[in-house]
Amino acid sequence: MTAQIIKGLPVANAIREELIPKVKELSAKGIQPKLAVILAGGDDASRVYAQSKEKVGDKLGIKVEIHVRPDEVKEEELLKLVDDLNADPKVHGILVELPLPKHIQKELVMNRLDPKKDVDGVHPVNRGYLLGGQEHLALVPATPLSCIELIQRSGVELKGKRVALVGRGDTVGRPLASLLIKRDATITVCHTKTVDIASITKAAEIVVAAAGFPGLVKASMLSPGQIVIDAGINQLPDNSIIGDVEPAAAEVVAFLTPVPGGVGSLTTSIIMSNLLKAVQLQGLG
Amino acid sequence: MTAQIIKGLPVANAIREELIPKVKELSAKGIQPKLAVILAGGDDASRVYAQSKEKVGDKLGIKVEIHVRPDEVKEEELLKLVDDLNADPKVHGILVELPLPKHIQKELVMNRLDPKKDVDGVHPVNRGYLLGGQEHLALVPATPLSCIELIQRSGVELKGKRVALVGRGDTVGRPLASLLIKRDATITVCHTKTVDIASITKAAEIVVAAAGFPGLVKASMLSPGQIVIDAGINQLPDNSIIGDVEPAAAEVVAFLTPVPGGVGSLTTSIIMSNLLKAVQLQGLG
Numbered sequence: 001m002t003a004q005i006i007k008g009l010p011v012a013n014a015i016r017e018e019l020i021p022k023v024k025e026l027s028a029k030g031i032q033p034k035l036a037v038i039l040a041g042g043d044d045a046s047r048v049y050a051q052s053k054e055k056v057g058d059k060l061g062i063k064v065e066i067h068v069r070p071d072e073v074k075e076e077e078l079l080k081l082v083d084d085l086n087a088d089p090k091v092h093g094i095l096v097e098l099p100l101p102k103h104i105q106k107e108l109v110m111n112r113l114d115p116k117k118d119v120d121g122v123h124p125v126n127r128g129y130l131l132g133g134q135e136h137l138a139l140v141p142a143t144p145l146s147c148i149e150l151i152q153r154s155g156v157e158l159k160g161k162r163v164a165l166v167g168r169g170d171t172v173g174r175p176l177a178s179l180l181i182k183r184d185a186t187i188t189v190c191h192t193k194t195v196d197i198a199s200i201t202k203a204a205e206i207v208v209a210a211a212g213f214p215g216l217v218k219a220s221m222l223s224p225g226q227i228v229i230d231a232g233i234n235q236l237p238d239n240s241i242i243g244d245v246e247p248a249a250a251e252v253v254a255f256l257t258p259v260p261g262g263v264g265s266l267t268t269s270i271i272m273s274n275l276l277k278a279v280q281l282q283g284l285g
Numbered sequence: 286m287t288a289q290i291i292k293g294l295p296v297a298n299a300i301r302e303e304l305i306p307k308v309k310e311l312s313a314k315g316i317q318p319k320l321a322v323i324l325a326g327g328d329d330a331s332r333v334y335a336q337s338k339e340k341v342g343d344k345l346g347i348k349v350e351i352h353v354r355p356d357e358v359k360e361e362e363l364l365k366l367v368d369d370l371n372a373d374p375k376v377h378g379i380l381v382e383l384p385l386p387k388h389i390q391k392e393l394v395m396n397r398l399d400p401k402k403d404v405d406g407v408h409p410v411n412r413g414y415l416l417g418g419q420e421h422l423a424l425v426p427a428t429p430l431s432c433i434e435l436i437q438r439s440g441v442e443l444k445g446k447r448v449a450l451v452g453r454g455d456t457v458g459r460p461l462a463s464l465l466i467k468r469d470a471t472i473t474v475c476h477t478k479t480v481d482i483a484s485i486t487k488a489a490e491i492v493v494a495a496a497g498f499p500g501l502v503k504a505s506m507l508s509p510g511q512i513v514i515d516a517g518i519n520q521l522p523d524n525s526i527i528g529d530v531e532p533a534a535a536e537v538v539a540f541l542t543p544v545p546g547g548v549g550s551l552t553t554s555i556i557m558s559n560l561l562k563a564v565q566l567q568g569l570g
Contacts, residue, residue, distance in 0.1 A: 107419075127416040128409030131463065132455045134392075160478045168466050170417045177462065177474075178416065181453050184478035186485070189462075193445045193469035200471070 003228075003250040006257045008146075008265025011153045015269040016060060022276050023061040026285050034063040035093045035119065035275050036085045040078060041071035041101040045235075050097055056268045062275065065091075071101050078104060079112055086114040092282065093119035093275040115139070116281045119274040121175070130178040139274050139281070144176035146266035147208060147229050148183070150257060156206070156227055159184035164201045166190045166217055166244070167210035172231050176210060197221065207253075209244035219248040226253040231263045288513075288535040291542045293431075293550025296438045300554040301345060307561050308346040311570050319348040320378045320404065320560050321370045325363060326356035326386040330520075335382055341553045347560060350376075356386050363389060364397055371399040377567065378404035378560040400424070401566045404559040406460070415463040424559050424566070429461035431551035432493060432514050433468070435542060441491070441512055444469035449486045451475045451502055451529070452495035457516050461495060482506065492538075494529035504533035511538040516548045 026033055035057060039050045050066050057064035067081060078100075085091050094117045100106050110118075115125040121141035129138035151158060163180055167173035168191045180187045188204070190197045191211075198221040201207050209217045210231040222228060232244025243259030250256050257263055279285040311318055320342060324335045335351050342349035352366060363385075370379050379402045385391050395403075400410040406426035414423035436443060448465055452458035453476045465472045473489070475482045476496075483506040486492050494502045495516040507513060517529025528544030535541050542548055564570040 124410045124413030124417060124419075126409075126413065128411065128413030131412040131416040131459050132409060133459065134409075160480050162480075174416050174418065174463065174466065177466075178459065181459065181462075181474055181476070184476070186473065186475060186479040188471065188473040189466055190471060191466070191469070194471040195445050195447075 003256040008262045012269040036091045037066045038096045040069040082112045093278045141175045142267040142270040161205045163187045163206045164204035172210040215246045217245045222252045227255040288541040293547045297551045297554040321376045322351045323381045325354040367397045378563045426460045427552040427555040446490045448472045448491045449489035457495040500531045502530045507537045512540040
């Protein structure tokens with residue numbers, strides 16, 4: 001193994017350390033930051049995710065309230081719940097755990113969120129601020145922002161770097177493209193219709209895999225000295241989690257983020273960081 | 286000269302021909318499509334642009350209403366005008382001519398537009414739909430969409446093509462990046478911090494220049510056989526208009542759009558096309 005493994009936990013801890021005094025500052029002003037998590041249906045994994053947010057919140061002094069609804073919840077009931085949380089001045093952020101039950105139109109729920117409480121940046125207004133380069137106004141989706149934090153807090157300069165971004169989904173790929181452009185990287189966005197992806201990934205200095213396809217990025221598509229960020233989180237039939245990058249990549253490149261234990265380890269901390277930004281955007285704090 | 290020149294006018298005419306029966310269809314339903322243009326201050330050029338919309342509208346059966354305000358108009362007066370036009374059911378689209386007077390906060394005016402009447406796609410919600418790949422819900426900014434129409438209606442396939450996009454501005458570059466990704470092109474976004482832009486432009490099959498910098502893309506940065514789209518519109522001190530691509534590029538590449546007479550010739554037709562989409566998005570027609 002030649003690659004140095006960039007673990008997510010130390011970066012997540014660093015982010016949390018920075019949040020603690022900010023939460024205290026808000027408390028001193030009488031503001032108790034509060035995140036509402038909507039968990040509609042969902043499997044054990046979703047429940048675990050939601051509960052892990054509660055635990056992290058406890059450590060930071062952030063209140064996390066989980067609103068559980070059964071699999072057969074009606075769409076209008078969910079929309080009503082969003083309306084109530086939007087209107088509640090004690091709730092500063094709302095996170096909708098995915099996937100939603102199949103009979104619920106995801107877009108309808110996401111577009112109903114108050115953009116200023118939308119801590120995972122799924123509302124069109126927040127995406128629009130990203131595309132417009134107005135990040136200061138935006139709540140940025142957690143996974144793409146986790147990739148950026150992982151890169152930058154590992155001391156890697158993005159400015160002027162050639163980045164091959166493999167994946168163009170609306171959750172990670174496209175928002176991440178905007179974040180990378182804003183940070184002066186020169187990005188090439190690869191996808192299923194790209195001819196000869198390997199020639200692009202090999203020529204890059206940084207490769208970000210965000211396609212959601214297990215092992216798509218092979219060791220043979222990479223070059224020595226590269227930094228490889230694996231934003232893929234793919235669940236196998238045996239419930240194990242693997243990334244988009246073939247593990248053998250560690251024999252080739254200089255730096256690699258693991259899955260699990262890489263990008264995914266940061267998202268809850270980023271959500272909490274977004275919650276504090278949401279407090280600001282709401283004119284509080 | 287080796288390059289074939291792709292002129293904008295025939296493409297603009299083709300788009301207009303398609304709009305005429307659609308306008309007639311709306312008329313038959315009692316809907317008279319109407320575009321409101323806000324012209325605050327501005328120079329002779331802005332007035333000419335606004336009037337040219339009136340003329341095109343006349344030919345298509347679309348009513349264009351120009352709201353002229355003096356250079357010293359107050360911000361709140363402009364916002365009130367936007368509110369009134371948003372509320373007027375006879376107005377289906379609103380276009381704010383740029384630049385606005387310096388004391389007016391552009392963002393404040395743009396973000397006040399009803400997204401469903403925002404025919405130049407400047408509201409964050411419309412940009413957000415673009416980033417999210419939900420173009421069917423979006424009103425798409427005119428200049429980037431003009432580039433796409435010019436490419437596609439010239440019979441050029443975008444799918445799988447390597448595109449070098451020079452420029453990352455919020456008006457053309459970034460929205461165009463989203464449109465190109467959606468159309469299965471493999472894009473590399475170049476900008477002032479990109480190292481060795483020439484190596485990227487030379488290796489592309491299609492080059493789009495949208496940096497707003499006269500003559501930035503030199504003939505020496507291009508290769509034989511390429512298609513070059515010049516979205517730059519730069520006014521020189523003598524009032525002449527030139528593009529971002531050096532004219533000598535015509536000696537190198539296979540296809541080139543002229544400036545003036547290329548991308549810019551389509552924008553008014555695209556605005557009219559967006560107006561009819563706006564009618565649909567408003568649940569009319």
